[in-house]
Amino acid sequence: MTSIVILISGRGSNMEAIVRAAQNEAWPAQISAVISNRPDAAGLDFARSHGIPVASLDHRQFPNRSAFDAELVKLIDSYKPDLVVLAGFMRILTGEFVNHYEGRLLNIHPSLLPLFPGLATHEQALEAGVKEHGATVHFVTEALDHGPMVIQASVPVFSGDTADTLAHRVLKQEHIIYPRAVRWFIDNRISIDQNRVLISPPESQLLVSQDK
Numbered sequence: 001m002t003s004i005v006i007l008i009s010g011r012g013s014n015m016e017a018i019v020r021a022a023q024n025e026a027w028p029a030q031i032s033a034v035i036s037n038r039p040d041a042a043g044l045d046f047a048r049s050h051g052i053p054v055a056s057l058d059h060r061q062f063p064n065r066s067a068f069d070a071e072l073v074k075l076i077d078s079y080k081p082d083l084v085v086l087a088g089f090m091r092i093l094t095g096e097f098v099n100h101y102e103g104r105l106l107n108i109h110p111s112l113l114p115l116f117p118g119l120a121t122h123e124q125a126l127e128a129g130v131k132e133h134g135a136t137v138h139f140v141t142e143a144l145d146h147g148p149m150v151i152q153a154s155v156p157v158f159s160g161d162t163a164d165t166l167a168h169r170v171l172k173q174e175h176i177i178y179p180r181a182v183r184w185f186i187d188n189r190i191s192i193d194q195n196r197v198l199i200s201p202p203e204s205q206l207l208v209s210q211d212k
C-alpha cells in the first residue's frame with residue numbers, strides 16, 4: 001500500500017479529485033493524511049468527511065521558513081509517506097524540505113511550464129496573449145515551479161476570456177491530470193532520465209482539452 005500525504009492551503013479541489021479517484025478506482029494506496037498550513041482551509045472539511053486524518057500547522061506561528069519546514073517534515077513523516085502531493089499548497093519550500101522528499105514530491109502548477117512560473121498564471125497568460133494555456137504536474141526541485149514534468153494538459157485561450165474563465169477551464173483539466181500522475185507513481189510506472197519523465201508502458205503525457 002502506497003502511503004500518500006497531501007498538502008493543501010485552501011479549497012482543496014485537486015486533493016478532492018485525487019481522493020475521489022483513489023476511492024472510485026480502488027487504488028492500492030492510502031491517503032494517510034491531508035495537512036494544511038491554514039487551520040481554516042476549506043478542503044480539510046472534505047477530507048474529514050471522507051475519514052481521512054487531517055492536521056494543520058500554522059506557518060504564522062513560526063519565526064522563519066526553516067523552522068516551519070522542519071516541523072512540517074516531522075509532521076508529514078509521522079504518516080510515513082511514500083509520496084507527498086502538493087495540491088494548492090501556497091508556500092515556498094526550503095531546499096532542505098525539497099531534498100528530503102526528492103523523487104517523491106509532486107506539485108501541480110496552473111500553466112504550461114516552463115511558461116508562467118509563480119503566481120497569477122492566468123493573468124500572465126492573458127497578458128502574454130498566448131492562444132494555449134494549461135497545467136503541469138511536476139516533481140518538485142529547488143527551483144520554483146521547475147522540475148521534471150510528468151504530465152501536462154492544454155486548453156485553448158479564447159478572445160473573451162478573463163482570468164476566471166481561464167482558471168475554470170484549466171482547473172477542470174487539473175482534476176484529470178493530477179489523479180492520473182499520482183496513479184502512475186503508485187503503479188511504479190514513472191522513471192526520470194535527466195529532466196525527462198518516462199512512463200512505462202508509454203502513455204500520453206499530454207492531454208489536449210476538447211473545449212472549442
Ligand code: GRF
Pocket residue numbers: 008009010011012013014015087088089108109110135171174
Ligand atoms: C490550483 O489551480 C493549482 O494548480 C494551484 O493552486 C490551485 C489550487 O486549487 N497550485 P485547489 O486548492 O486544488 O482547489
